[in-house]
Amino acid sequence: MSFWGSKLSWILLIIAIVGDVIVPYILGLFYPNYSQIRDVMSILGNPNSPVKSYYNAWLMIVGTLLLISAFNLYKNYNRVYKLFSLVVFILVSTFAIGDCIISSIFSTYSQIHSIGSGIGFTALALVSLIISAIYFRDSNFIGSIMCIVLFILSLVLFILFLVPSSLIGLWQRLLLVVIYLPLLNEGVNNIKK
DSSP: OOSTTSHHHHHHHHHHHHHHHHHHHHHHTTSTTOOTTTSOGGGGGSTTOTTHHHHHHHHHHHHHHHHHHHHHHHHHHTTTOHHHHHHHHHHHHHHIIIIIIHHHHSOTTOHHHHHHHHHHHHHHHHHHHHHHHHHHHTTOHHHHHHHHHHHHHHHHHHHHHHSOOTTHHHHHHHHHHHHHHHHHHHHHHHHHO
16 A cells, blocks of 8 residues: 555644644743744744754654655645646645745744745645645535635735734734645545545
8 A cells, every 4th residue: 555645644744734833832832931922933943942953853844744745745636637736746845845944954033044934835825726726626616615715814814924013923823724724624634535
């Protein structure tokens, strides 16, 4: 039996997604004066952070899990729409490399970190739009509409995240959850099969 498309391959995607929401929250509890609402998650990995080693190690792990999942998603969607399956692979891989792996190597204050993270978040935000098209082609109209709604919501949250505010940490976390939802849904649905 092949690893690709197996329950284990989808469980790894779910671990990456759930972990990427929960791990920064837990690590933030061990960072004095860190605010989950006011501070972005990457501050957890800055050179002065008491949890930097743990957070940067987690980013490397989640990036690796998402790279594996990107290929798994490619194999899964390839049966419906070859071109869009490749686009999903590229977008998820871009997030895994840009926002996770590069961010784990370069400090929060680095220009490389900022560019990698920005490109990564943008790429992952586009995934829901591409999955919407795949669902539409596969006659899953409800799934397609839900992905469009999530894409629009991600645009709103992305704008709120970019606007200087005392809630930047909240907007980032909500954005992350929204852009992960189509992938989480895909993982859960494939485990149920």
